[in-house]
Amino acid sequence: MSVPAPGAIDCDIHPALPGMQALVPYLDEYWRAHILMRGLERDNYTASAFPPNAPINCRPDWKPAKGSAGTDLELLRAQALDGFGTRYAICNVLHGAPAVFSEDLSAAMCRAINDWLAAEWLSKDDRLRASIVVPMHSPELAAKEIERMAADPRFVQVLVWEMGELPLGRRIHWPIYRAAERLDLPIGIHAGSSYRHPPTNLGWPSYYLEDYVSWSTGFAGVLNSLITEGVFVEFPRLKVVLMESGVTWLPGWMWRADKTWRGVRAEVPWLEKSPAAYAREHVRLTVQPFDAPPRADQLQRIIEEIGSDEMLLFSTDYPHWHFDDKDALPDGLPEHLLRKLLVDNALKTFPRLSP
C-alpha cells in the first residue's frame, strides 16, 4: 500500500558518505595527518556488506546524476522526506569505519562520521535524526563516543552491525548497553557484517544474494545471544531495533527459542520469562525489506503470530530498492497496526524523538 501518511516516522534511511575525503575536515589534527600520510583518504572504506551499486542498494529513480545513491541531500529531502510525508527520519550511515581492525583508527573514523552527519545533514533539515556510529569491537571507545554524541539530542540511537567479532549479547559489550540505557538510546542493530566470520555457519557463500538473505538468520543469532546472556535482565529499559531484514521470520524464531528454553532453562537460570516474551518487550523491527508472503491472509496470520502491535516500525530503507513508487507497506496490514507502526511505536521506542 502507498504511504504517505503525514507524520510518519521513517526509522531507517541511509545517507551515504561520498568518500573518505569528506571526513578529512572532521578529523582532529593527529588523525588528519595520520590518514593523509597513509593515503587512506583515497580508499573509501565502503562496507562490502552493501555494494553501493548493487540494484538492491540503489533504487534507479533514487540515484543521483552524479555519485552514489544517498549522497545528495536535496534528493533525499525530496524523495525520502517530502515524498513520504515524513515527520522524522533516522539516518543510519552504513560505512566500513566500524569494521576497521585498529580500534583507534576505527574510533577516529566513527567520530568523524558522527560529526560530519551532524554538520552536513542534521543541521540542514530539522526532520533528520541519526544513529551514533561506534567501534563495537572496542567497548570502551564505543561507550565514550556514545557519551560524547548523546549531548546532541538529534542522535536518537546507537548503530551497530549484527555480525561483528563477538555475539552482541556477550558481556564484554555491556558497557555500551549501560551507557545507552542511561542516555535513552536504543541499540539499532543493522543488517550487515564486518566479516570477521563467514555470514553463515556453513562457511562463506558464493553470491551477494546469499549474504543478503543470511542477514535475517544473523538476527536470529543476535536475539539468541542478547536474551540468553541476560542483557534484558541487566538492562530492563533497553530496547533494540533490528533493521533491514524483514519480519516474517520472527514467529518461527519465537517458537523454536521458547521450545529450547523450556528444555534448557537450567543453563540460564537468570531468565525470568521466555525468549518470545523478552523479544516482545525489548525488540523492535523495521519493516523494509518486507518479506511478505504471497497472500494477504497469510500476512494477517503472521501479524497475529508476532503477537504484538508494538514491535514493527515503519522504514523506507531509502535509497535501497525494495519497492517501487510509494508502496512502502504491504497490503493487508490491519488498521489498528498501521497507526502504531507509522508513528506511535517509534515514539515509544526512541524517547529522544519526543522533546
Added chain:
Amino acid sequence: MNVAVIDRQPDISSQTKLGIVDCDIHPYTKSPADLDQFLSERWRKMRASIGGRSRSPFANAPNYPRMSPFTGMRMDSYPKDGTHPGSDLGMMQEQLLDLFNVSYGLMMPLLGRGADERNVEFGAAMATAANEWEAQVWCDREPRLKAGVQIPLEYTEAAIKEIEKRAGDRRFTHVMIPPRGLEPLGRRRYWPILEACAANGFSIALHLGGTSGHPSTGGGWPSFYHEEHPSYPQSKEALVTSLVIEGVFEHIPNLRVALVEGGFAWLPSLTWRLDKHYKRLREEVPHLKRLPSEYIRSNIWVTTQPIEEPERPEDLLATCEWIGWDRIMFSTDYPHWDQDDPRYAFKAPLTEQQKRMVFRENALAFYGLE
C-alpha cells in the same frame, strides 16, 4: 525432557493403525572399539593412539555441553549395563520401534567422523567402518532399520567410491551429509558427490552437525547451549540458500534432499525472502531458470523434529500448508533429550490424510521404500 505437560491429549490414532516411518534415529556403539573389527590394522592403531581430530577444542566432547549425560540423552534411555543410550537394540525396539509400530526407521549415526575428520584418509576409513557396522550390527538384526551411507565429505574420490559401493544394497536408503562442512554444500567442489548420490538413486539426508570450524553465528561463537540449540535452523536456512542459489537443482534436477533435525517453521519465510531478493539480484545468478521457491518445492523435504510449538497450536497447520503436506516427514530423534513422541508432537489435529502423509507415505516415497 523434564517438562511437565498436562495440556496434551495423546493422539493415539495417529500411529496405531498404520506403521509409521521414523526419519531420524540415532544408533550408538557400546564402545568406540566396536568399529575396530571393520578397520584395518593401520586405522585401528590410529583410532587408539592419536584418535579423531576435528575443528573444535575438545577431543571427546562437543563445544556446548548438553543438559544430560552422554551428550544430551533422554533420561530413560540409558541401558542398565551403563553403555550408551541407543546402543541396545532390544531397548530401541521396546522404547521406539515396537511401541510406536514403526515400519521403517532411518538411521542417522553420529559417529564415524566421516565428515569431520581432518585426516581425510582416516575419515574415509572410519566412514566405511561405520557403514559396515550399521549394515551388520543393526540392519541385519532388525530389518526395519535402514542405514545411511556415511562419506568423507572433504575427500571426493573416497566419498564417491563409498556411495557407489553401497548402491543397490537395499539396507542403505540415503547418503548422510552433515551440513556444516568446510564450505556451504552448494559450492561447486561438492557437486561430484551430489551427482553421485543422484546417479546412484540415493536421497540425501542432511542431518545437523559437523564441526566446520566456523562459528555457529555470523557474529561469532555463542556462549551457551541455549543459543547453540536454536542455531540449527539457521544452518538449515543457509543450506537451502546455498543449494538453491548455487544452482545445484538446476544442475542435478533429480537430487532429493531431506533436512533432518532442524524443525521447519522457518522455511516459508525463507522462501518468501529468497524470491523477493532474487528478483532484485537475479543478474548475479543467471544460472537459475526458476524462482527459488520452485526449486525448494520440487527438491527439498523436511523432517519434523524438533517440531516447533506455536503459542496457538493451529498456526503450525498453516505453516505445514504453506510448505506443502507432501514435503513433511515425521521424525523422533530417538534417543536424544529433545526427541518428539508421535502421540504428542502435533498439538493441533491433523486430518487422516495428513497423518498418512506425514507419518508414513511421504517418507516411503522419498526413501524409495515399498
